[in-house]
Amino acid sequence: MLIRKIAAAVFAVLALGGVQAVTAAPATAAPRVLYYDASQAQEFKAVVDQGAQIWNNSVTNVRLLPVTAGRTPNIRIYADNGWPRTYSSSLGNGYWYMGRQAVNQGYNPPRISAHEFGHILGLPDRRTGLCADLMSGSSAPVSCTNANPNATEARTVNNNFAGAAVAVPSQVFAWR
Numbered sequence: 001m002l003i004r005k006i007a008a009a010v011f012a013v014l015a016l017g018g019v020q021a022v023t024a025a026p027a028t029a030a031p032r033v034l035y036y037d038a039s040q041a042q043e044f045k046a047v048v049d050q051g052a053q054i055w056n057n058s059v060t061n062v063r064l065l066p067v068t069a070g071r072t073p074n075i076r077i078y079a080d081n082g083w084p085r086t087y088s089s090s091l092g093n094g095y096w097y098m099g100r101q102a103v104n105q106g107y108n109p110p111r112i113s114a115h116e117f118g119h120i121l122g123l124p125d126r127r128t129g130l131c132a133d134l135m136s137g138s139s140a141p142v143s144c145t146n147a148n149p150n151a152t153e154a155r156t157v158n159n160n161f162a163g164a165a166v167a168v169p170s171q172v173f174a175w176r
């Protein structure tokens, strides 16, 4: 009986230690996986994958992966002749359009793709006009080819997916 009590006490201490370790080192926790469905992105499928890969290379707490058979995607991507735009329903969930109006005007497709994924990951538009900012979107020059988030944008996304779900209201974001 005494041994059993000691074992229980040791287990409790270990469990506590485990919880503390997770809290102290969130980077070692498994990233949240979000599945995206690019099957309706028409000629932009590759650029959608590119946008997802940019985020996977930039953050550690969330992964964007192509949806596998039988699974419901968190994110769907479409294409049409309008402006690129995102309809986010909550953090990590929603759908976005690759809009030919921006592509035809010369805006960089990988930048558009990474930018729209950025909205799904909880980033709003910040029209700073700076090419170094991914979320400056169309306020940066058409010639801007930077498709990578800056350090603040990447850190914000990591924080959004660091622990308990951050509440993000459903929103619509338009490229222009």
Ligand SMILES: [Zn+2]
Pocket: 115, 119, 124, 125, 137, 173, 174, 175
């Ligand atoms: Zn935007």
